[in-house]
Amino acid sequence: MPIFYGKASLMDYLKSIKTADSTIGFVPTMGALHQGHLALMKKSLLENNNTVVSIFVNPTQFNNLEDLAKYPRTLEEDVKKLDDLDPKIILYAPSVDDIYEGNVLSQHFDFDGLENQMEGKFRPGHFDGVGTIVKRLFEIVTPTNAYFGEKDFQQLQIVKRMVFKDKLGVIIVGCPIHREQNNLAMSSRNERLSEQEREEAAIIYKTLTAAKEKFTKQSSRKITEWVKSFIERNPRFTLEYFTIADETTLLSCTKKDKNKKYRAFIAVLVNNIRLIDTISLN
Numbered sequence: 001m002p003i004f005y006g007k008a009s010l011m012d013y014l015k016s017i018k019t020a021d022s023t024i025g026f027v028p029t030m031g032a033l034h035q036g037h038l039a040l041m042k043k044s045l046l047e048n049n050n051t052v053v054s055i056f057v058n059p060t061q062f063n064n065l066e067d068l069a070k071y072p073r074t075l076e077e078d079v080k081k082l083d084d085l086d087p088k089i090i091l092y093a094p095s096v097d098d099i100y101e102g103n104v105l106s107q108h109f110d111f112d113g114l115e116n117q118m119e120g121k122f123r124p125g126h127f128d129g130v131g132t133i134v135k136r137l138f139e140i141v142t143p144t145n146a147y148f149g150e151k152d153f154q155q156l157q158i159v160k161r162m163v164f165k166d167k168l169g170v171i172i173v174g175c176p177i178h179r180e181q182n183n184l185a186m187s188s189r190n191e192r193l194s195e196q197e198r199e200e201a202a203i204i205y206k207t208l209t210a211a212k213e214k215f216t217k218q219s220s221r222k223i224t225e226w227v228k229s230f231i232e233r234n235p236r237f238t239l240e241y242f243t244i245a246d247e248t249t250l251l252s253c254t255k256k257d258k259n260k261k262y263r264a265f266i267a268v269l270v271n272n273i274r275l276i277d278t279i280s281l282n
């Protein structure tokens with residue numbers, strides 16, 4: 001499997017394999033690969049001539065240094081998973097210096113307010129970091145199609161907005177959430193949970209499906225109150241936020257409009273590990 005640690009050699013290689021009508025599919029990741037990542041890659045492999053995967057734990061999108069330090073880094077196992085999936089995958093695993101060239105700072109973005117909701121409220125600067133790295137990776141990889149999971153639905157909407165506003169010419173493909181056997185959304189952070197916490201975290205999806213049931217009958221405020229008490233019955237769990245929001249603007253739903261699409265978004269802290277999930281409501 002071709003592996004590149006520097007952008008110059010990756011760009012030379014991509015140039016050498018490019019033909020007039022070939023396409024590049026791109027799956028950006030921070031590693032600790034799970035079935036959710038592999039599903040994005042399978043889709044990219046089906047839909048493109050070449051697939052590039054990046055593994056890079058991007059420091060500028062972490063507002064919490066402990067979270068950055070504890071983020072799982074499993075490059076050797078990740079390489080094996082990629083090679084088993086398809087040895088034609090092209091891996092880019094850069095160093096911080098290869099990406100930031102000594103200037104580890106985010107660009108500031110205006111995502112038309114999408115960045116101020118939910119994750120943006122609780123992780124200041126997070127989406128500037130995401131915008132910075134995704135844009136830089138797009139410049140290096142020059143993908144035709146780029147694949148993102150719907151678990152990070154706000155990120156997906158923000159990347160789409162950035163591509164539109166900055167005319168980046170990449171097609172953004174959103175892909176469904178992959179779940180563990182107990183329906184916990186797959187995430188690299190799940191590796192940090194104890195076995196008991198991982199089992200108990202099944203409550204997050206249970207809460208979302210119950211909220212979906214309540215959606216037609218109860219107000220958002222009432223559902224939100226119920227979610228908080230339901231989640232926090234377990235003293236190890238703290239609800240960071242639960243929001244019912246318009247899928248396009250990500251603004252909280254105060255009054256339901258039958259012409260709009262709504263989603264519930266949740267972030268829960270389990271022993272200081274942040275887990276997020278989302279569900280479409282109508």
Ligand code: PAF
Nearest residue numbers: 028029030058130133152
């Ligand atoms: O979703 C992620 O893993 C990251 O936010 C991304 C898109 C790879 C950027 O670092």
